[in-house]
Structures are given as C-alpha cells and as structure tokens.
Amino acid sequence: MTVAIIGAGMAGLSCARALVQAGVAVELFDKGRGPGGRMSTRRVELEGQQLRFDHGAQYFTARDERFRAQVAEWRAAGRVAPWPAAGDEALVGVPGMNEPVRAMAEGRDVRWGTRIERLERAADRWVLQGDEGTHCGYSQVVIAVPAEQAGPLAAPFSTGFADRAERTLSDPCWTVMASFVQTLPLADTIAAGDAVAWAARDGAKPGRSGAENWVLQASPQWTRDHLDEPPERIAAQLLAALFAENGIEPAQPSHAAAHRWLYTKARPLAGQSALWDASLGLGLAGDWLLAPRIESAWISGRELADRMIAELV
Numbered sequence: 001m002t003v004a005i006i007g008a009g010m011a012g013l014s015c016a017r018a019l020v021q022a023g024v025a026v027e028l029f030d031k032g033r034g035p036g037g038r039m040s041t042r043r044v045e046l047e048g049q050q051l052r053f054d055h056g057a058q059y060f061t062a063r064d065e066r067f068r069a070q071v072a073e074w075r076a077a078g079r080v081a082p083w084p085a086a087g088d089e090a091l092v093g094v095p096g097m098n099e100p101v102r103a104m105a106e107g108r109d110v111r112w113g114t115r116i117e118r119l120e121r122a123a124d125r126w127v128l129q130g131d132e133g134t135h136c137g138y139s140q141v142v143i144a145v146p147a148e149q150a151g152p153l154a155a156p157f158s159t160g161f162a163d164r165a166e167r168t169l170s171d172p173c174w175t176v177m178a179s180f181v182q183t184l185p186l187a188d189t190i191a192a193g194d195a196v197a198w199a200a201r202d203g204a205k206p207g208r209s210g211a212e213n214w215v216l217q218a219s220p221q222w223t224r225d226h227l228d229e230p231p232e233r234i235a236a237q238l239l240a241a242l243f244a245e246n247g248i249e250p251a252q253p254s255h256a257a258a259h260r261w262l263y264t265k266a267r268p269l270a271g272q273s274a275l276w277d278a279s280l281g282l283g284l285a286g287d288w289l290l291a292p293r294i295e296s297a298w299i300s301g302r303e304l305a306d307r308m309i310a311e312l313v
C-alpha cells in the first residue's frame with residue numbers, strides 16, 4: 001500500500017508525516033522546484049550578494065495543541081523563531097519562511113518539479129499522469145493543492161469534492177520584493193495602507209541578513225484592478241504607493257521584482273476540514289477547507305491522515 005500525495009506544501013507534508021508515523025508508505029509530487037508552496041522564499045543574486053525574500057506567507061501563529069507540539073520541535077531545532085514586530089504570537093521560519101516545509105520534507109520521498117496533470121484508475125490502482133511521465137500503482141491518492149487546482153483533478157471521480165473545491169474562491173495578490181541601499185525612513189517594521197495592504201521590512205526578521213529588503217502585498221481589490229499588467233509596472237506602482245501612503249520621499253531600489261499569486265487566501269465554505277472517500281481511496285486537504293492560514297493547512301493534512309489511518313491501518 002503506497003499513498004501518492006499531490007502537493008508537498010504544509011498540508012501535504014503534514015498528512016505525509018502522520019501517515020508515515022502510522023507505518024504507511026507515501027510518495028509526494030510537487031510542481032515547485034523546492035520546498036515552500038505558498039510559504040516560499042525567493043532568492044536573488046545581486047552583484048555577488050544573495051538576497052532573500054519571504055514572498056508568500058509572512059508569519060504564522062500556533063493555537064491548536066497538536067500544531068503547537070510540531071512548532072515546539074521546529075523551535076527547538078532553530079527552524080522557527082518569534083517575530084514580535086507582527087504580534088506577540090507571530091512566528092517565522094528561519095532563515096526563510098520555507099524552513100518548516102523544508103524540515104517536514106526531509107527524509108520524505110518527494111519528486112520536486114513534477115506537475116500532476118490528470119488522475120486515472122487502472123485495475124483498482126491510481127495512475128498519476130505527470131508533465132514528465134506516468135506514475136502507477138498507488139492504493140490511495142491525496143490531493144493537497146489550492147482549491148482552484150484541486151477541483152479539476154478530483155472532478156472525474158467525485159463531483160461532491162470537485163463542487164466544494166470549485167465553489168471555494170481565493171483572492172489574488174501582487175507581491176513586490178524590493179531591496180534598498182539606504183534604510184527607508186519608516187519607523188515601523190510593518191506598514192499597512194490602501195493599495196499596499198501590507199509592507200514588511202523582510203530583512204529585519206529573525207535570522208535574516210539585516211539588509212534593507214522589503215516585501216509589499218497589494219490589496220485584493222488593487223490586485224484585481226491590475227491583474228494582467230506587466231510585473232515591472234506593478235513593482236513601480238506599488239513602490240510609489242508605499243512612499244505616498246506613508247508620506248516618505250521616494251527611494252530608488254537596487255532590486256525590485258513583482259510576483260503575481262493567483263490563489264492566496266481562500267474563503268472556505270462550511271464543512272469538513274478534510275475530504276476522504278474510503279471506497280475510492282481519494283482524499284483532499286489544504287488550507288482552503290478550513291481557514292487561509294498555515295496552521296489550518298497543517299491541521300487539514302493531519303486530520304485527513306487521521307481519517308485514513310482509522311480505516312487503513
């Protein structure tokens with residue numbers, strides 16, 4: 001019995017960890033080049049220097065007892081640390097936000113850079129059609145990707161699961177990563193405005209270089225209004241908005257780039273925190289089933305694994 005998990009983000013890896021602990025073999029597939037998903041850290045080479053930006057999730061909190069136990073392990077290993085600038089309970093990965101996902105992926109069988117495009121059934125087994133080949137022989141499949149991507153994968157097998165995914169909508173978010181030689185005259189580490197809903201001095205997070213690196217996130221409305229504009233224009237406009245909204249002199253960045261997230265924070269529908277059909281051997285997990293937060297992604301993956309273990313082991 002081997003379970004295939006599509007998506008090695010926080011939800012997929014949380015599910016994998018619990019399954020492996022119960023003695024179930026898992027193989028994970030992720031289209032990303034390395035660990036992170038929506039908690040990824042972008043690296044940029046600039047004049048021999050490496051810049052890093054947490055360009056997805058900014059910080060997380062841990063309230064659920066089970067997740068707190070997991071976070072305690074990461075903290076003991078120095079892989080997460082408090083970030084008081086974002087609140088008393090705020091935590092970040094160290095040295096980058098992707099570190100908890102990297103920790104969970106260690107020792108797991110993860111095929112990075114592999115996009116699963118379609119699922120099929122053959123002789124009571126699941127077959128995964130990837131962009132680089134076919135993967136056969138799985139007894140169960142877990143889909144742990146954003147709702148918009150989960151729906152089409154599940155649709156040929158479960159209209160109920162696909163319907164829940166298709167009715168769950170996420171906001172897009174234009175994100176800008178900018179580095180400055182001089183310190184910006186902003187007293188606080190975090191600034192919030194209208195077009196720029198969030199701006200954080202990324203280089204001041206624990207375990208970072210201290211460089212004047214900023215991450216800006218546009219509001220959902222601003223992002224929708226500018227969805228198809230070229231990234232260079234987005235970077236210039238959002239930096240101008242940051243300066244104007246905070247009443248500071250414009251400064252020239254030494255590096256600026258924009259990334260468009262199409263699916264950031266989902267607006268979950270009421271219902272179960274994970275979906276599992278034992279007769280099909282098909283499960284769905286992800287933040288979109290519970291709340292648009294890292295902790296919720298972890299809980300969803302864990303609760304799916306608990307339901308699978310109850311029936312499989």
Ligand SMILES: Cc1cc2nc3c(=O)[nH]c(=O)nc-3n(C[C@H](O)[C@H](O)[C@H](O)COP(=O)(O)OP(=O)(O)OC[C@H]3O[C@@H](n4cnc5c(N)ncnc54)[C@H](O)[C@@H]3O)c2cc1C
Binds near residue numbers: 056146149
């Ligand atoms: C800009 C932004 C800001 C955020 N801010 C915060 C925050 O401050 N605090 C917070 O708690 N949360 C925040 N979030 C939300 C948080 O990042 C998510 O809740 C969490 O990372 C979701 O984990 P997941 O495993 O469900 O999904 P993901 O992290 O999206 O993981 C899914 C994985 O599936 C892979 N994948 C997708 N489709 C396929 C396919 N067909 N084949 C193979 N692999 C596939 C992807 O590469 C990805 O690695 C933010 C998200 C974004 C984008």
